[in-house]
Amino acid sequence: MLAEAPAGWSRAQRRLHWWSAGLILGGFAIAWPMVALPLDQLLAKFLLYQAHKTIGLTVLALLLWRGALRLRRGRPAWDAGLPPGQARLAGAVHLALYALMLVVPVLGYFTAATAPAQVPTLFLLVIPVPHAVGADPAAFGVLRVVHRALAILLVALAAGHAAMAVHHHRKGLPILARMWRATP
Amino acid sequence: MRRAVAMLGLLALLLGGGVPARAGETYDIDQTYGDIGFKVHHLGLFSSAGTFRRFTGRITIDQTHPENTRVAVVIRTASVAMDWENAASMLRSAPYFDVARYPDARFTSTRVIPRGPDRYDVEGLLELRGVTHSLVLHAALVGQRPSGVAGQEIADFVVTGRLRRSMFGMTADPAFISDAVDLRIDARLRLYVAARAG
Numbered sequence: 001m002l003a004e005a006p007a008g009w010s011r012a013q014r015r016l017h018w019w020s021a022g023l024i025l026g027g028f029a030i031a032w033p034m035v036a037l038p039l040d041q042l043l044a045k046f047l048l049y050q051a052h053k054t055i056g057l058t059v060l061a062l063l064l065w066r067g068a069l070r071l072r073r074g075r076p077a078w079d080a081g082l083p084p085g086q087a088r089l090a091g092a093v094h095l096a097l098y099a100l101m102l103v104v105p106v107l108g109y110f111t112a113a114t115a116p117a118q119v120p121t122l123f124l125l126v127i128p129v130p131h132a133v134g135a136d137p138a139a140f141g142v143l144r145v146v147h148r149a150l151a152i153l154l155v156a157l158a159a160g161h162a163a164m165a166v167h168h169h170r171k172g173l174p175i176l177a178r179m180w181r182a183t184p
Numbered sequence: 185m186r187r188a189v190a191m192l193g194l195l196a197l198l199l200g201g202g203v204p205a206r207a208g209e210t211y212d213i214d215q216t217y218g219d220i221g222f223k224v225h226h227l228g229l230f231s232s233a234g235t236f237r238r239f240t241g242r243i244t245i246d247q248t249h250p251e252n253t254r255v256a257v258v259i260r261t262a263s264v265a266m267d268w269e270n271a272a273s274m275l276r277s278a279p280y281f282d283v284a285r286y287p288d289a290r291f292t293s294t295r296v297i298p299r300g301p302d303r304y305d306v307e308g309l310l311e312l313r314g315v316t317h318s319l320v321l322h323a324a325l326v327g328q329r330p331s332g333v334a335g336q337e338i339a340d341f342v343v344t345g346r347l348r349r350s351m352f353g354m355t356a357d358p359a360f361i362s363d364a365v366d367l368r369i370d371a372r373l374r375l376y377v378a379a380r381a382g
Binding site for chain 2: 039040042043046115116117118119120122125135
């Protein structure tokens with residue numbers, strides 16, 4: 001990490017933030033119809049699952065990239081207008097978001113791997129991702145529930161994070177703006 | 185060497201050769217070890233496999249006219265099983281095996297043609313969902329050994345074949361489930377043979 005905090009988020013950090021946000025929302029949104037679709041619409045169900053898995057693996061890859069950037073480059077200092085208590089809370093939420101962006105895709109991978117329906121995981125529908133473990137109905141029963149609960153928590157925290165960013169933006173703090181465009 | 189001798193023994197049995205087996209002998213296919221399996225393909229990307237747990241099979245070996253060797257198998261369609269129970273339930277439903285209306289599927293051979301020392305083509309009729317079509321199965325003797333009972337041997341066959349499910353009116357979900365269904369049947373027979381001289 002640099003000794004001095006950078007003036008703002010780098011272009012890569014900003015892009016990765018918004019791509020992660022969009023992919024998480026998309027992956028979350030398609031999870032519900034994907035599970036609910038009946039078996040007489042197998043093709044659509046299959047495609048939704050593969051899209052969901054591709055999104056999850058992408059979020060995981062983006063997270064690792066973001067982690068590397070964060071370690072190398074650090075983050076800009078908290079905005080001076082942000083009360084210290086809120087900065088601490090925001091820091092805790094960011095940490096939780098990073099943790100969930102790691103844990104939810106990993107749990108999703110193991111949910112897919114242990115599922116009684118042994119459907120392969122095909123990244124972008126063409127690249128097979130090997131399953132490290134096989135079908136395990138007992139583990140699957142636990143994993144799918146925890147994966148779903150933590151995904152809901154991830155999206156809820158992200159929504160709170162976004163609401164606070166908008167709230168501070170309306171109060172004139174440049175917190176949202178500096179994630180949206182380069183800090184001059 | 186012993187295996188080769190045993191295979192020759194079975195061939196001789198089927199062809200009515202020197203091994204003194206009983207004429208027109210009827211054997212039950214051993215369900216305990218047998219397995220009727222099928223496999224379908226999805227988008228060319230992967231496949232799913234299942235089995236039928238309950239079936240009865242009978243083979244009658246005609247020594248004087250080996251081509252008249254008869255095989256008859258009745259499959260209980262409701263015994264279809266897959267790793268994922270939801271998929272098996274789907275297969276029992278009306279668009280697939282429709283087990284309520286068609287509880288049995290039947291294969292009855294019409295001709296058995298020896299194709300090599302341990303290979304046979306079994307031509308026959310398959311009745312599935314009330315529709316009957318011809319089907320050729322390829323049988324290979326993969327192992328033969330004494331059963332432990334004097335004068336009896338165990339013969340294991342692997343039978344393969346391919347059918348088009350649409351020919352039997354099973355047309356559901358053609359986009360995701362291949363029309364071609366690969367069959368693989370592991371069948372075990374207990375053959376009566378005379379004690380081998382060597």
